[in-house]
Amino acid sequence: MINTFLFPSDYFNKNKVDSSLYAEYITCKEINDTHIILFSYRKWFEDKIIELTSIPTKNTVVIYRGWMMIPEVYEKFYAALKAYNITLINNPNAYKLMHIFPNVYKSIQEDTAKILTFSLHQPIDLNIIKNNGINKFLVKDYVKSVKGSNFPSSFRVDMSQEEFDGWMKVFYQYRGNLLTGGICIKEFLNLKHYDDNTNEYRVYYANNKICSISKNSGQGYLTPLPPEELIQKYANLQSNYYTIDYAQLEDNSWIIIECGDGQVSGLSDSQDYVDYYKNLILCFE
C-alpha cells in the first residue's frame, strides 16, 4: 500500500505547504491513513539540500506531488531522498521516459503528431520542416511549450526564415531556466472545437492502471471521451505513475498531445480531488 505523499513547502516556511498546492494537500491530508511529508522548497531548489518535516522509520515508497525538475535534478532528488528512507514512486529512468517527450515518442508514435527534434540553439531551417511533410507546426522544448504569452501557438513553413528565427529567440527567453533537452517541432493537427474549446482529457495512470480521466480544456459536459481502447493501449508504459493527454481531432479520431511524469503533472481544473486521491491509493493496493 502506498499512502505517503511528499509536497514542497512554502518558500519562506518549511512547515507550511506551497500555497499553489494547498487544495491538493488538504484533500490528501483529510483522506484516512495518509501521511504527508514536506520538504523545504528553498533548501532543495536553491541549495540542493533535503530538509523534511518528518523522516520515515523504515524504507517507504512515496509519491511526490509538486514542481517539475529537469531529469538531472530529479535524479539527485531521488538519490538524496533515499538517504532518508524515501523511495520515490518513479526511479530516474521512469521519470526521464515520461517527462522528455522524444523518449516516450517511440512508444506512442502511431497515435501522436509527427515531431522533429533539434539541439538547443541549433538553427532550425524551415525547409527541413517542409521537406519532412510538415506545413504547420508548434514549437516546444522536450517538455513544454510557452503558453499565455504573445508567442504564436502555431507557425507555417512558408513564413520568412528571419521571422521564425526571431520567434525562436523569444521562445528561449520565455523558457528561461526551465528550458529542457532540445527543441521539438510538432506537426499541427486540426483539433475539434466545441464552441471555443478543444476536447482534451488528461489520463493519470498509476501502477499501470487507469486512475482518472478528466476534462482538460474547459469543454462542457457533453463532449465525447477518448475511446476506451486507446486509453487502455497505453496503460503499460514503463513508469509507475504518469499522465497522457488526449485530444479529439476534427475528423473525430483521437491523438496523444503530451505525456508527463504523474508526480509533476497538475490536476486538471475539472478534477474531483477527493476521487483522485482515493483512486490513486486504490491503484497501488
Ligand SMILES: Nc1ncnc2c1ncn2[C@@H]1O[C@H](COP(=O)(O)OP(=O)(O)O)[C@@H](O)[C@H]1O
Ligand atoms: N499537434 C497539435 N496540433 C494542434 N494543436 C495542438 C497539438 N498539440 C497540442 N496542441 C494544442 O496546444 C496546446 C499546448 O500543447 P501541449 O503539447 O499540451 O503543450 P504544453 O502543455 O506544454 O503547453 C494543447 O493543449 C492543445 O490544445
Ligand SMILES: [Mg+2]
Ligand atoms: Mg499541455
